[in-house]
Amino acid sequence: MKRAAAPNPSGALAELGTLGVLLAVSRRDLLLALRRKSEVMTVLFFFVIVVSLFPLGIGPEMALLRIIAPGVLWVAALLAAMLSLNRLFAADYADGTLEQMVLSPAPLGLLVIGKILAHWLVTGLPLVLIAPLLGLQYDLDGRALGVLMLSLLIGTPLLSLIGAIGAALTLGVRGGGVLLSLLTLPLYIPALIFGAGAVEADISGLGATGHLSLLAALLALACFFAPWATTAGLRIALE
């Protein structure tokens, strides 16, 4: 299977500039993901299936489902995001591309952000787009669906950023997938609280702005710190 070449190290930064390098890395990852569409779709289907499991377990009473909807949809999004994290670095680690990236003169943080961006486009954004359909299964009204989409739009990049740290730390470690979940889920809890809380606040009439602002603040914080921690983790994994 043909793999797209890693971005040319030495000339890249001068030729493309910072944004160019980032986009080149993202583009490569997107191309690779498109060649393996099934991997992407399975994450999406997982989200759909999990969301459908809860009414089967709890009962079809709409009043109850409306109450649990924000939490269920957000938890399902968390789990789906987490399942997809293994793909972030594993393939590049296996064939040596990751080592090239670490050695390249382009700042590793930049390359990592590029990869996370592609990862989010492929696994996070589909969740955002399909969530309103699933929200209908739980009888959420139009505005709540909008808040749900917005909360996931802000939240899923946050999940990708935090998850990247865990993915870097557990790279090539045995028991990787489950260990990754154990490490990452506690760190996801604030995102869950504010994301699901935003939808609940909207439903109860309190307004979602507070929650959404806090969620956005967490995203800003993560944009700063997660790439640092991720690159540190990658360097440790590749030593």
Added chain:
Amino acid sequence: MQWNSIGEFFAMGGYGLYVWGSFGVTALALLIEPLLLRKRQSDVATSLRRERNADERQK
């Protein structure tokens, strides 16, 4: 000192199960942890001693 008898002390005003359940498990934990550590230490020591004896026999 408000306990009129040992019985009262153990009963803890009816909450004996909860109070002693708490203090008991804590005491147990604070006992088991060092004991487990001692076992870990002696295991390492035994294997080190074995290695050392093997080395000396080889010489």
Added chain:
Amino acid sequence: MSNKIIHWFKYGSPQSFYPLAGKMIPWFWALAAIFGVAGLWIGFFVAPTDATQGDAYRIIFIHVPASWMSMFLYIVMACWAGIGLSLNTRLSSMMASAIAPTGAMFAFLSLWTGALWGKPMWGTWWVWDARLTSELILLFLYLGFMALQAAIDEPRRADKAGAILALVGVVNVPIIYFSVKWWNTLHQGASISMSKAPTMAVTMLWGMLIMALAFWMYSIAVALQRARAIMLERERHTDWVKYAVE
């Protein structure tokens, strides 16, 4: 004895720290016993029975100190891990790994005593109040740290990966606590809260402080003991280890 101050950094190596730790451990056990007896004395014989909560509130003399220790130990662990990461010292990382299980144990005890306190007071074995929920998440963070280190075979990589995780965790703990508190007030109002302890009589505060000190001394003793075991295990290829055991 003044040599110890001048040649401080000498104790940065496992070889010199091993015997020093061995000498310190009994002292910390002694302090733990003294503070423990004093704290229990206050808890059982000096502090009066509470008007509303009866004698069940005495669990507070374990629950609160255990919570304090679990949080304090996490910060100490993260500090040692951070030092080990930035200065590349093996011993600092060994200290961090030595502290983790004890911290996790205190987090568990905090949850256990919290449940046993909650049942007679509020009727349920578990209350989703901010402090207990944060404590549960802290336990998960401890377990994650321990699991990560256990899963990585190569010791230096395990040290450094664990350090990153601990540092990320320590930054997240205030965020998690704040978000859980927010979540709790929005959902439950002021009804159920572990912090609705009986108004603090001075004796109760003293009892908790002394028990906390007892737990602290215990933690140091156990952490030093574990660090010694770790040193022996990891440095077994060196000469000094072979002759450190009789």
